[in-house]
Amino acid sequence: MKVTTLAPLRPQRSVKTVETPFPEHPNNTAFYTIVDCKVSKTLGALEEAVATALNRKWVDKLIVTNVPPKNEHTLARLPKSWLKNVRVKQFEVHDSVLSGDFIWYGNPFEGQAQSLLWFTATRCYLTGALTYETAGTVNTRGLNSLPRIEGIDLTYNHLTVITATAFRYPPTNLTSVDLSHNSIQSIESSTFHYSPFLKQVNLSHNLLESIVRAIFASPARSLEHIDLSWNSLTVLPPDFFINMPALRKVNLEKNFLYSMPDKPWAAIWKTLTYLDITGNFIECDCNLLWLLPILSPPTVNVTTTPLLGQIIRGTCSRIMKPTLFATNYELVTLTRDRLLC
Secondary structure, three states: OEEEEEOOOOOOEEEEEEEEEOOOOOOOOOEEEEEEEEEOOOHHHHHHHHHHHOOOOEEEEEEEEOOOOOOOOOOEOOOOOOOOOOEEEEEEEEOOOEOOOOOOOOOOOOOOOOOOOEEEEEOOOOEEEEEOOOOOOEEOOOHHHOOOOOEEEOOOOEEEEEOOOOOOOOOOOOOEEEOOOOOOOEEOOOOEOOOOOOOEEEOOOOOOOOOOHHHEOOOOOOOOEEEOOOOOOOOOOOOOOOOOOOOOEEEOOOOOOOOOOHHHHOOOOOOOOEEEOOOOOOEOOHHHHHHHHHHOOOOOOOOOOOOOOOEEEOEEEEEEOOOOEEEEEEHHHOOHHHOOO
16 A cells, blocks of 8 residues: 655645556556545645645545634535546545535536535535525435536434425436435435436434325336335335335334335335345234244245245244233244244
């Protein structure tokens, strides 16, 4: 690994460049370049650092932390057109108090239309609704000018609502959206309708009490992974997994689900490679009768679950009388005598 530290022109600015050989070609001259910019006082220092150290450079990952506001008592924005003469594949901004219009105001990502693949803004105090409209509290406007973006990461913020327009004009190649560790209480219908290649959505560690199938396209042909763990869901819509032919991983750990009826579960049980439903309150009742023929089919040579390589984590509980103690049973070994039905 080759590490180069560029001496700052001013004491309040530091730029560090790390060049790591690609793992598959350890002896060649190709490097993965990470540039870490830590800004302590002025926005001008950040602009100067980039203009001086990165002019006409190709950067695999640019990390910016502690972006200062231009004026006192205002929210921070990225410098105007500051990356015009740099080409960046992955951009990350952390630990900053950003204005909701930071993506588009001043055209900070000018020049990145054909290079930027991944966009991250974490721990940036982005608060309120995520929307395309400029009147919204946090705007996705500007991402539509970056057509090659594959991943968007807005974790560890304070988003509360994802509006239907948030991803209405998405980058064409968008495959991953991570909105975990926010305060999301509502996701409007058709939010992800306009992302045909979306493969994974992480909505874990939020405040969702309900969710609808209509947030995704129908069919959602590319969707492979949904993470809804650590929310407050009590029930899933009967059609929630309908028309998701590629879905293989579902995480619903630590919610408040009390039952697993055949709809929506029976439709995807044999196609999933990973299901985590631990930490819920599922009862061993009649709603699980549909699962018994799958676990122990009456016909010889019928495929049973779990399949080879399939991971299913979850239990149901049954109150045992007269003690009223609860006994937990693994879903994958469930039998008829364990159901209170």
